[in-house]
Amino acid sequence: MTDALFSHFKSQLQRFLTPNEMITSYSKRYAYGTDASFYRLVPKLILALKNKDQVQHVLILANKYNVPLTFRAAGTSLSGQAITDSVLITLTSDWQQADISNSGNKIRLQPGIIGAKANQLLLPYNKKIGPDPASIDSCKIGGIAANNASGMCCGVKQNSYHTLADMTIIFADGTELNTSDKNSCHSFIINKPELINTINQLLNTVKDNTQLSALIRNKYRYKNTCGYGINSLLDFEHPIDVIKHLMIGSEGTLGFIADITFNTVDDYHNKVTGFYIFDDVTLACNLVSQLAKLEIAAIELLDVRSLRSVADRALLQTCLQKNKISHLHENAAALLIEIHAPDSNALDQIQQKAQVLMSQFNSSIIAQVEFTKDHLICSELWQIRKATFPAVGAVRKTGTTVVIEDVTFPTEHLGSGVQALQGLFKKYQYDEAIIFGHALDGNLHFVFTQSFNEQKQIDRYSKFMQDVSHLVAIQFKGSLKAEHGTGRNMAPFVALEWGSDAYQLMQQIKHAFDPNNILNPDVLISDNANIHLENLKTLPTTDNIIDKCIECGFCESVCPSNGFTLTPRQRISVWRRIIELENILAIEPNNNSIKRELDNLKQDYQYLAIDTCAATGLCGLKCPVGINTGEFIKSLRAEKLSTNRLAKHLSKFTADHLNLAVSTSKLGLSAISIANKLASELAIKNSFKLLNKISGKRIPLYYPAWPKGAKAITKTKQQFSSNSIKQVIYIPSCGGRTFAQDKNAEDQRALFEVVSSIFKKAGFEILIPKNINDLCCGMPWASKGDQNTANNTAHALISSIYPLTNNGKTPIIMDASPCTLALDNYSFDNMPIKTFEVTDFIDKFILKHLKITPQLAPITLHISCSSKRQNIEHSIINLAQACANEVLIPSDINCCGFAGDKGFFLPQLNENALRPLEPQLKQCKTGKITEGYSNSRTCEIGLTKATNIPYQSIVYLLDRVSSTFDNY
Template identity: 50%
Template sequence: MQPAYANLIEQLRLQIDEKRIITDPTLMLAYGTDASFYRLLPQMVLQLDTLDEVIFAIKACYEHQIPMTFRAAGTSLSGQAQSDSVLITLTRRWRDYKVLNDGAQIWLQPGIIGAEANTILAPFGRKIGPDPGSINSCKIGGIVANNASGMCCGTSQNSYRTIAGMTVVLADGTLLNTLDLNSITAFKKTHAAMIDELMLLVSECQANSVLADKIRHKYRLKNTTGYSLNALVDFDDPIDVLQHLFIGSEGTLGFIADVTYNTVINHQFKASGLFVFADIEQTCLAVSQLSKTRVAAVELMDNRSLASVAAKPGMPAFIAQLGADGNTEAAALLIELHAENEQDLLLQAEGIQQIINAFSPIEQVDFSRDATTCEQLWGIRKELFPAVGAVRESGTTVIIEDVAFPIAQLAPAVRDLQQLFVQFDYHEAIIFGHALAGNLHFVFTQSFDTQAEIERYSAFMDAVAELVAVEYQGSLKAEHGTGRNMAPFIELEWGYAGYQLMLAIKGVFDPRGVLNPGVIINADKQSHIKNLKAMPVADELIDKCVECGFCEPVCPSRNLSLTPRQRNTVYREISRLRRSNEDPQRLAAMEKTYRYYGLDTCAATGLCAERCPVGINTGDLVRKLRQNHTEKAKKIASWTADHFATVTASAKVGLTVASKMHKALGTNRMRKITQQAYQLSGHKIPQWTPHMPLPAAKIITPVISGITKERVVYFPSCAARNMGTEVNALDKRPLTEVTISLLEKAGYEVILPDDLNNQCCGMPYISKGFPETAQVKAQQLEQALWQASHQGQYPVLMDTSPCASTSKQSLRNDITIYEPFKFVADFVLPRLTITPQQEPVMLHITCTSRRQGLASVIERVTRACATEVIIPDDITCCGFAGDKGFTKPELNASALAPLKAQVPQGCHEGYSNSRTCEIGLSEHSGIEYRSILYLVDKVSY
């Protein structure tokens, strides 16, 4: 490490916890990864907790003249979140918000995800203006710093147009709140020279009529190429100019600590329709007419786009037939309408349909308000990126460029872009985009592993830049930000005067050049083809990963170790090093780090696959890598499977011993002693908590009366058979007793499988990497359930969702398996009278339930039983992951860190459908969590 960085670290340690000053090479590779096709390795990564820490770090870097880059979610595509110096990230504490003026405004910290802001605003019928395609993953800090827009946002509702104020930190550490008069007054005194320089630029810009007119023209289009020069012609007040320059500045002018948005109406009445035209000319002529109306969104998809998704499930049948008659020119418009009431929506749809009819659509799906139909139509648009990403060759990456043309020239522009694809052999490339703003995205695959491929890409981008910026006077970046990708082309688009103005802006805010150097302003005209990201083959399970980061918000280990994107990145590098044998020492260090950060702390929930554009389940890779066992370990696993009843009985013994020790020692001494034992045993002795269950009582087999009743097979999970309630349980009955009681109350005769204590779904063996042993247990269970269910005639209830999920995947289809919520919804609630309780309850939706699409069912059942149900924010998986809550309790603690603060006063109970998850939920919430079956039994008769 260079002396300057070592000195910086010494200074940073004065105020920042050393654990959040990351210098491990493996972690810097992981944490330095973003969604772009560039790769820079930071010298250090800072995870900052407070505004004071941010100011301190910025001042320290400024003093040492060491460059720094700010990172939000890292979903940006143009290289603006990369650093080869100091990368500054934020901890989960940057997620505060305040709804203001009955939802007309909202104050947000930069760590809030865009979709979360809209969820907060939903009760007020409002939303934030920007609606980027990555809104479920990208954060407010990145949305503002990139001036992200989206499908419905256009140029009228982006951050530039809807900002009310912000708090920023300048390069020298100065804090400015543009909504605080005291802050503004102080700033004007301490930074009078900066304000004078800024206002001089405003005067010069407004006096240059040619440049001012060009600026106005460029921002009638979507434009994020370079700085927001429109701030210099739109405003005369220096604070207004400053805060609007910060929008789209990509961290090159300072740090955005919070923003206040003017929100926009979130219309409740919406309709969508799909319209296919014979060729791109007719399609774009329709766009021109639609741009004069008040349609909310118009998404254009060229013929290649439609062909790429033709075989996908759920697509309208006619898409596969397009081109069958030899016409390969068809293009489509996906149109969405918004209105304040149903009548207005109907009138709007009729008017738009008349406009569309004038251009003779060859196929169409009429405007519909049906949620399923609308979801299917927008599914076409959302499938376009995966369609390219999923079929690309291993070792290549997917590149998404976005440009904007004047709408009147959209048709010839599309033609010319398509011709460039042919000229440079990008035959898989597709074009789609936000047509109302003339904003087109084109997606293609690219390898950077040979000089010839790099030169092909370079020549292609030169041609694209000339076409867009010169021939059509359009925008080279419409909404994805300039980054490193378009920095060499800013002068081509803006001309000498515009580029000089941008250089001057950078000089006013960052005279030492320490803020995200190389981004937006870059003297190297080849910077866009340097530091390119290699995508080495690693494993077919993850080779399609494009490192977009969409998976990260649902990963339970995201604030502890690595996310799925980061796990994939590091494993790719490990695989490359193993093949090349170029640096055995680095490989050994990386493998050691990866063992804990990549494997041991992965919950392997598979939620990442639900968010991944190409369906990658990094948990599958982790389970595969865990299979690297010794023969001795495999024999031990096999022995435990053969003697399962004995093994589980020993677990009961352990719970009995723990209970007696707790009584003798008390909670505080018990916790201290068991923590020491956990550490001294190398984490082999499970971590004890006060919510550790007592041993379960023996299950009393229900009596089959012989009276003709409906029957159900009840399979108590291993956890339910062995774990009773916690010491201070609200209801002391074990889960098995409650389940049988509820089923009998609903009029069922309950059948238990034979040889119950030896049965297991196999999930514990799967998670630990013993698939063969898991299969043996699954087959044994299948035989027992087949017999108990009378060859599949009776449904099977499993009281724990992970067991039910595993069994559905591994057992024969004609055994119908239910987890508790779905069974209650379908078979119990209709048979009982429910009196919902008034006391509030917490609800946790397990990861397996989410993956099975049961979230709405779970919420519906709980709301039928309690008048107030709280589903906590920022928690998807609890991270207990079978027994990891005992052996890696830090994973459970990290995943549930936001939980306790969200438990309202007067709430004493929480519900879920996984016994082990409930242990961790109880530990980190301060209230008892238990199976939903307890609540249903309590409120029913």
């Protein structure tokens, strides 16, 4: 591709794509170019496409001008199949359509839907999609299909290939094929004779070559994603069937999957799980071969190093008892076994058969957690298994990356394969390497840490991969890729595994589908024998908070700025580049190109990464190694604050004069409310835009969802009036003290009045401290990076109210979930306290004292990110479901993006986070939703703005539908 051709291509795109759909900024291209692999390429151009018409037009132009394209879904791929230095095509949030048919037996999905969302939609039908990759909460359907991802219980029979019903494909020349439409198929056969003829020739080639047929048949007895899915040439006879199955696992090299229809599988709820540690991995693998004859859902193997990596797990320690993990033999291994069945009788029968087989190996079993139906124990066993990968990432040396590969051994050679891999680890001194995987399918993952900062380290990796390839493909006749896709990491070794005849088939397939080689070149098959050693990521030391990041992307699905500016992964990736460039400049101070790149990234980073981060901390919940990128961003805010004397002074002044600040805000809000009746909304909005600009963004932007100032708190007191044990200290939040209810809300009482009413009904005495207007949890300052003021403010609050708590025995409640979370982050010397978010306290201690008559009208519920971080979301859900017969909890809303007061100054973040919300409000069965609830006043303001529905604290609904028991 020449620069001239690329320029023509780009100018043609501008005729039908908006500037927002064509991402040219270097900072964004660098950030968005990041995926979960250990490769780095920066796209020349990123296209954010919203429908298949756009994809068609782009492909037609790319084919015309010979411009390479790469498709990207969630970017959780591990083998380098989702990066490019040409044009990267990403999907906007528009690709979310899902249609369920045939009583849940089929589901048609667009490629932008996250895998877990598909299963959530199928839950009422007791169905799920077959593939169950570990990244299912983050990866998208397009990537699942394009990589033929499988997982722990999926096996071979339930992967994308075997559960595929139909798909809509857009080919390299822009041709569209909908395999579920007879007219589309007929038209395609007529208009694409060359491709159809090639497929027919390939069918005959395989049919006539018995040795090749036998090879293909044998290779796909187990998981295999190495190369193209040429088993379709054996499994099907019609070219259309072959074409759609070749698309599975093709990694975007044959065409674009615009939608896919899966045959769903049963989601059995009758399950038992057991965990058994063997003193001999070979014997454990022999048992796997025996159990494979039964209807076993999953068998996960963990070698001894895997067990040691998760030695801190309480259940594992209990399981081993006297046999400490450190004392385990180097040949030890564990099996995690799970059985599913449609009913309890079938489950018991399979379990009994399994135990008979296992009894033959009793002498080798040195510790166990016997088969159990206990949900908590089963969950903890799976957490042990899932913790192995992040455990390696958490202890890796700074500057190294985590490499995870997956191979398949024939199950009869599984034990020997494990030992052979362990021998290679010793040979190349990968002392931290572990092996685990889906033993039922002969599929093993091995994880090790690797630096690519020095040539000798790259050479070590190269030699290791050569030996691994020969070991798996030649010695054991296994597969070099089981479920992670071939990518560029294994592309040079596909011919080694398959041999010349099969490899030629794959080359012919690629040429027939993509004659100009524009679709993801050098991925899956490549003529470059060193493609796996080029463009390797370097991970410089940057900051203790983020250095353990492996850039997997699990964090992105919950980030409110995803699709607006940067995600946590992208913030870390760009910051690493900034540090890397600074290190280069320290050695080469006159390197002008490095200077320009550094200046560009630094300038953009302030807005893209720092200003627009909500710092919710949800990323830390999703991160395999627990990285809270928000804490890192707050540390950068703190650095900037430390150099700004005026900002520091204003921050401290606000904390020292909190009552004045809140009163002034209330007065301003009420004044604006009055002005809104006298002047046009547009005039007020424009006035605030001007004030925001003049003040350096210190004065917020206006929008109609602004409430007026809240009513002043009354009924404060300094001590309880009785000695009742049913007493609580109530700290009304700053948000509740500042903002009144939405003007369209039916109940206009102040929040503190509603909380007081509920507790009175339940027979609890509430104490609101007299100096409440001077108290705050400190969260507003912590979010801006002023941790010192935040600590002082929080400490002042606890010091002030601790004397009222009877030495910490009286519980403290707060009416906003962020405030409770803020106090949870502090420790107070000699002042043991217990704070409750109000809905959590009500669920645990109040609800049982109230008579509730649930309302018929449906409601919508927003679960705040701070509730999720405290693991109390179940409380607000219980409360809502007790109060209303139908409760809609919208999916894909992880955080409202209001982020304290950020929604007043940066409403775009709030708007971006709540994009999927309004369309879902039409999904209720019992009527139109006219009221929404949450448990954070500022979140509720943002939710109201997004929907034009008044949102309030859930306590308003509870107070409305509850009463005191007659005999109370």
